[in-house]
Amino acid sequence: MSLPVLNEPDLHLVGQVRPAPAVAHPLLRACCVTVSYGGKPAVRDVELEIAHGRITAIIGPSGCGKSSFLASLNRLTDLIGGCTVSGAAMLEGHDLLAPGVDPVALRRRVGMIFQKPNPFAMSIRKNLEMPLKANGVRGAADRRDLAEQALRDVGLWDEVSGRLNQSALRLSGGQQQRLCIARAVVLRPRLLLLDEPCSALDPMATQRIEELLTELRGGCCGLDSDEESPLTQVVVTHNLAQAKRIADDTAVFWVREGCGVMIESGPTESVFTHPQEEETRRYVSGLQG
Amino acid sequence: MFHRHYRLIDAAGAVLLRACGVVSASVVVLIVGFLVWKSWPAATDIGLGRFLVDERWAPTSGGFSLVAMAAATAAVTLGAVALAGPLGVASALFSRYYAPRGVAAVYRRGVELLAGIPSVVFGFWGLVTLVPLIAVWGGGAGASMLAAVLVLTLMVLPTVALLGESALAAVALDQRRGAAALGLGTWASLWRVVLPAAAPGLASAVLLAGLRAVGETMAVLMVAGNVVRLPGDPLAPVRVLTANIALEMGYAQGDHRLALFFSGVVLLTLVAGGVVLADVLERGRRKAVRGG
Numbered sequence: 001m002s003l004p005v006l007n008e009p010d011l012h013l014v015g016q017v018r019p020a021p022a023v024a025h026p027l028l029r030a031c032c033v034t035v036s037y038g039g040k041p042a043v044r045d046v047e048l049e050i051a052h053g054r055i056t057a058i059i060g061p062s063g064c065g066k067s068s069f070l071a072s073l074n075r076l077t078d079l080i081g082g083c084t085v086s087g088a089a090m091l092e093g094h095d096l097l098a099p100g101v102d103p104v105a106l107r108r109r110v111g112m113i114f115q116k117p118n119p120f121a122m123s124i125r126k127n128l129e130m131p132l133k134a135n136g137v138r139g140a141a142d143r144r145d146l147a148e149q150a151l152r153d154v155g156l157w158d159e160v161s162g163r164l165n166q167s168a169l170r171l172s173g174g175q176q177q178r179l180c181i182a183r184a185v186v187l188r189p190r191l192l193l194l195d196e197p198c199s200a201l202d203p204m205a206t207q208r209i210e211e212l213l214t215e216l217r218g219g220c221c222g223l224d225s226d227e228e229s230p231l232t233q234v235v236v237t238h239n240l241a242q243a244k245r246i247a248d249d250t251a252v253f254w255v256r257e258g259c260g261v262m263i264e265s266g267p268t269e270s271v272f273t274h275p276q277e278e279e280t281r282r283y284v285s286g287l288q289g
Numbered sequence: 290m291f292h293r294h295y296r297l298i299d300a301a302g303a304v305l306l307r308a309c310g311v312v313s314a315s316v317v318v319l320i321v322g323f324l325v326w327k328s329w330p331a332a333t334d335i336g337l338g339r340f341l342v343d344e345r346w347a348p349t350s351g352g353f354s355l356v357a358m359a360a361a362t363a364a365v366t367l368g369a370v371a372l373a374g375p376l377g378v379a380s381a382l383f384s385r386y387y388a389p390r391g392v393a394a395v396y397r398r399g400v401e402l403l404a405g406i407p408s409v410v411f412g413f414w415g416l417v418t419l420v421p422l423i424a425v426w427g428g429g430a431g432a433s434m435l436a437a438v439l440v441l442t443l444m445v446l447p448t449v450a451l452l453g454e455s456a457l458a459a460v461a462l463d464q465r466r467g468a469a470a471l472g473l474g475t476w477a478s479l480w481r482v483v484l485p486a487a488a489p490g491l492a493s494a495v496l497l498a499g500l501r502a503v504g505e506t507m508a509v510l511m512v513a514g515n516v517v518r519l520p521g522d523p524l525a526p527v528r529v530l531t532a533n534i535a536l537e538m539g540y541a542q543g544d545h546r547l548a549l550f551f552s553g554v555v556l557l558t559l560v561a562g563g564v565v566l567a568d569v570l571e572r573g574r575r576k577a578v579r580g581g
Contacts, residue, residue: 074470076466076469076470079465079466079469081390104469104472104473104474105472107469107470107471107472108471108472111470111471112470114463114466114467114470116463118461118463118464118466118467119467120464120467120468120482120485120486121464121485121486122485130481130482131471131472131473133481134471134472134473134477134481135471135472180467183471184470184471187471187472
């Protein structure tokens, strides 16, 4: 089966046909997603809608399969030996878990940020320009402009514009994480997955990242820089206050019968103030988890 | 009571370990000292300049030029490194990223086995298989610089492959995940992220292979033909410095003997320079990893 949209190799076309962001219009719908390691499910039967142009937080105690579920959404689970994913995850009408989908092409549209900032061992400039080059942006001038725009988008430009040729590893942890976000948004993904993006950072750096994520939700410039489009995000976090601060929607994962499940989801406000499940009530009030 | 007991064991252990350290360090110092001491008269009796400017190597009749043999050592080493470097890196990439798990394990064992084959066996194989083949395909006697390069390539290949693989393995998983998350396929991840990050480690693997090639005597001696002449035609025979020492030490007297000791100093200097360079590269690698 061919999936023209997901397999689209030309980045200039990606994102040109944008549905108007409607409230709670789902960009991604996970149906019965189960992630197993060596045949043993880590998280089972997740049913979740990710609303377009909003930030969805996934919260829950350690070992409840939040990160496994997240990694399945851009098929990074393919890289883990013995890991299998079943179910369906419909991104704009196409199942990204289907066997015919090219995971490399998918990951250009669904970016990911990790807990530990992972800039490449090369200059700041090359960290941004290399992925563009690898993804087919031909002109050197285009790459330079896009890299600058991405650095402006994440508020790094004023801090690093004088030392773009220095190693990215010399930046502070918070700067490195913002560089990683710049590197992801410059490819203009439809969806950005963030796996505890602030848990290795101090409170000030965390605040910068949180501000940045809410700004990006409003719109960022990417490959077609005249037009801003909202960036849908899914954030796995252990920090309940962070979920309250930045997430529009929240999904709660829990461990039941030795396996991770999603127990409830909805607008953050209602999940925190009127939880449906007893576990959620105890967790969000700090009594358990 | 118990405290005294443990302190005694600690003290004895420290003395023993220090003694071992002193012995191994002093062996190195003694070898270097011996070599310099034995070859020192070469500077006074023969004169260092003559090793460069004499017309030829004829030590029994007053010709002490080491130029042709030093050039042969350099040419054979560079040739072997030029072949074994890319092959070894490709082999490391294959066994780390492309081979299925079972195949990779068997393959790695094979490479380790190759590393353990005694050099005289390589020489023997070269002599009975490679040299006749070169004689048939290229003409001439077969024993040649080309034969020496090919045998050395096989001998240093496992050094590059095994050290190169650990250099690749040292590239952190999060770098590879990061590359994958940016829509880079396997080859693009390797080419654009993993290889640049592993470059200093790969370079020191190649350098160590080169050092091994410089020092290799037996296999080269058996296939190179051992005629003292400037390297040029790959099908012509050459004699390298190490082979020269092995061939002539048995009967050398007087200035001839001195000259052989001095060529040992030349080899040692080459290798020491390589070790220093490897150390500089290693520091570069650590710096790149730390970002300092």
